[in-house]
Amino acid sequence: MDPDLALLLNGIVSGLLLGGLYAAAAAGLSVSFGMLDVVNIAHPAFMVLGAILVALLQGATGLDPLLLAALVAPGFWAMGALLYGAYHRFFERRGDEAIQGLAFFFGVMFIIEIGIVLAVGPEQHFADAAWADTTWRLGEIDLPLRMLVPAAVSLAAIGALALFLRHGFTGRAIAAVSQDREALRLLAIDPVRIKRFAFGLSLALAALAGGALAVVQPVDAASGHIFIGRVFAIVIMGGLASLGGCVLAALAFGVVENVTATFYGPSWSPAVAFGALLLVLAVRPQGLFGRAA
Amino acid sequence: MGAEAWPGAAGGPGGARGAGAGLLVEGVDAGYGAVRALDGVSLAVAPGETVALLGTNGNGKTTLMRCILGLLRPTRGRIAATIDGVTTELVGRSPEEIVDLGIAIVPEGRRLFPRLSVEENLLLGAYRRSARAAIPRNLEFCYDAFPRLKERRGQAVGSMSGGEQQMVALGRAVMCAPRLLLVDEPSVGLAPILVARTVEKIAELKERLGLTVLMAEQNFHQAIRIADRGYVLVHGRVEFRGDSPAELGDSELVRKFYLGL
Numbered sequence: 001m002d003p004d005l006a007l008l009l010n011g012i013v014s015g016l017l018l019g020g021l022y023a024a025a026a027a028g029l030s031v032s033f034g035m036l037d038v039v040n041i042a043h044p045a046f047m048v049l050g051a052i053l054v055a056l057l058q059g060a061t062g063l064d065p066l067l068l069a070a071l072v073a074p075g076f077w078a079m080g081a082l083l084y085g086a087y088h089r090f091f092e093r094r095g096d097e098a099i100q101g102l103a104f105f106f107g108v109m110f111i112i113e114i115g116i117v118l119a120v121g122p123e124q125h126f127a128d129a130a131w132a133d134t135t136w137r138l139g140e141i142d143l144p145l146r147m148l149v150p151a152a153v154s155l156a157a158i159g160a161l162a163l164f165l166r167h168g169f170t171g172r173a174i175a176a177v178s179q180d181r182e183a184l185r186l187l188a189i190d191p192v193r194i195k196r197f198a199f200g201l202s203l204a205l206a207a208l209a210g211g212a213l214a215v216v217q218p219v220d221a222a223s224g225h226i227f228i229g230r231v232f233a234i235v236i237m238g239g240l241a242s243l244g245g246c247v248l249a250a251l252a253f254g255v256v257e258n259v260t261a262t263f264y265g266p267s268w269s270p271a272v273a274f275g276a277l278l279l280v281l282a283v284r285p286q287g288l289f290g291r292a293a
Numbered sequence: 294m295g296a297e298a299w300p301g302a303a304g305g306p307g308g309a310r311g312a313g314a315g316l317l318v319e320g321v322d323a324g325y326g327a328v329r330a331l332d333g334v335s336l337a338v339a340p341g342e343t344v345a346l347l348g349t350n351g352n353g354k355t356t357l358m359r360c361i362l363g364l365l366r367p368t369r370g371r372i373a374a375t376i377d378g379v380t381t382e383l384v385g386r387s388p389e390e391i392v393d394l395g396i397a398i399v400p401e402g403r404r405l406f407p408r409l410s411v412e413e414n415l416l417l418g419a420y421r422r423s424a425r426a427a428i429p430r431n432l433e434f435c436y437d438a439f440p441r442l443k444e445r446r447g448q449a450v451g452s453m454s455g456g457e458q459q460m461v462a463l464g465r466a467v468m469c470a471p472r473l474l475l476v477d478e479p480s481v482g483l484a485p486i487l488v489a490r491t492v493e494k495i496a497e498l499k500e501r502l503g504l505t506v507l508m509a510e511q512n513f514h515q516a517i518r519i520a521d522r523g524y525v526l527v528h529g530r531v532e533f534r535g536d537s538p539a540e541l542g543d544s545e546l547v548r549k550f551y552l553g554l
Binding site for chain 1: 362364387388389390392393398400404405406407408409413416417418419420421425465469
């Protein structure tokens with residue numbers, strides 16, 4: 001095979017795998033920001049919290065990091081439900097959510113980061129998995145399981161969430177809640193309960209994404225920063241409330257970044273990827289898969 | 294009007310012992326801040342009746358609907374629903390609790406979820422536990438009463454016409470498995486021919502499902518086509534009660550204040 005072609009194919013494939021990680025990081029935000037109108041800027045910080053928790057638990061127990069992530073996810077769900085309760089009580093109920101709510105989550109982000117430094121120190125943490133050092137080869141294309149397994153598990157979890165949103169009673173109410181919350185009350189559905197539940201789900205996804213992140217790269221308290229711009233960009237590009245759009249936007253973002261990094265160097269990749277975002281929004285303001293209605 | 298009388302329903306709303314759903318509103322005052330929108334409103338809806346709440350815009354019809362549904366708390370007065378012989382006081386309850394008693398609303402402006410499909414909107418109507426068991430039957434009923442919705446079950450509601458959206462709103466209320474159906478201004482935003490059809494559909498749903506209906510409507514002539522009785526609200530007060538459509542139509546007061554004849 002032409003070496004340039006092999007390079008391109010490898011760039012695309014590892015971009016897709018990176019995109020799987022981005023999808024995991026962004027899917028939770030697609031729920032909170034896209035469906036609930038809660039601008040949770042602390043979402044990547046929760047992912048990092050999950051990553052460090054998984055890394056520490058993995059060091060202590062030797063269990064599989066993705067299994068550990070699934071085990072801590074219910075705890076994150078409960079934390080999300082409590083956090084939304086506070087956010088609703090102090091900001092949303094009074095109609096103060098636009099600016100003060102954003103400041104609230106900004107504060108939450110710093111509390112998490114400082115909390116991590118105080119509790120476990122500023123150093124990097126890393127989770128090891130039995131399968132992480134294996135690489136499958138398809139011809140000239142490398143498929144490192146360190147990337148492939150977290151991406152596959154994340155996509156499966158997002159798929160399950162999408163089914164739940166489409167076919168469950170609570171799921172449909174989550175999809176409806178930002179469109180008209182008072183109309184939900186007239187159907188005997190408490191919008192606050194629905195949002196509390198859904199915000200919990202978004203943090204449970206952050207925990208799962210954290211488990212994936214801890215396998216892929218070493219993580220410290222500030223590792224969430226580089227994700228903030230990316231996950232918001234992906235959610236917006238995907239059309240806010242569309243999980244399918246979020247996944248495709250994440251994969252596209254990963255491929256654009258990775259191919260750019262392969263051929264032009266990593267310093268170009270954010271510029272090109274965010275340029276692609278602007279281009280998408282110029283052509284389709286509602287995002288790739290947003291419904292205009 | 295003074296204390297509420299009970300036209301044709303001795304024993305109170307719901308006829309206390311009988312099956313069916315009734316509603317009683319007694320001396321209700323309500324307002325927004327310093328503005329008083331309802332002033333001592335009393336009315337009754339007996340089981341199986343279709344009662345029209347008439348009046349032009351801004352006379353308190355929607356405010357009364359909001360009070361019945363718990364979206365606005367009256368400053369004075371009593372609202373009670375009697376469903377299958379069980380009377381429940383509504384003032385102080387949340388809208389979720391009130392709807393869960395079996396009181397469904399077709400709200401003014403329809404209040405659908407535009408980015409969800411027809412079927413998703415309908416199924417959201419059946420969220421409450423006692424409505425879920427009846428989903429297959431009620432969904433079939435909706436698609437039978439509104440064949441258009443079956444054809445378009447997968448379409449986003451926001452992309453449909455006003456008439457089709459009104460069908461979705463009626464269907465969604467059917468999916469709630471209600472006993473008492475409140476309809477707020479079904480004619481708003483619809484062409485006259487569609488208003489007539491919507492009103493006929495409400496009568497059809499009422500007959501087929503054995504509902505009790507309270508309908509707020511400013512289109513007098515359409516409303517009295519299906520109403521058994523009616524009340525006329527003027528500046529937040531019940532100014533006239535007509536115990537038959539003819540009585541409403543013949544009233545000097547209605548002709549003068551309301552129809553402007």
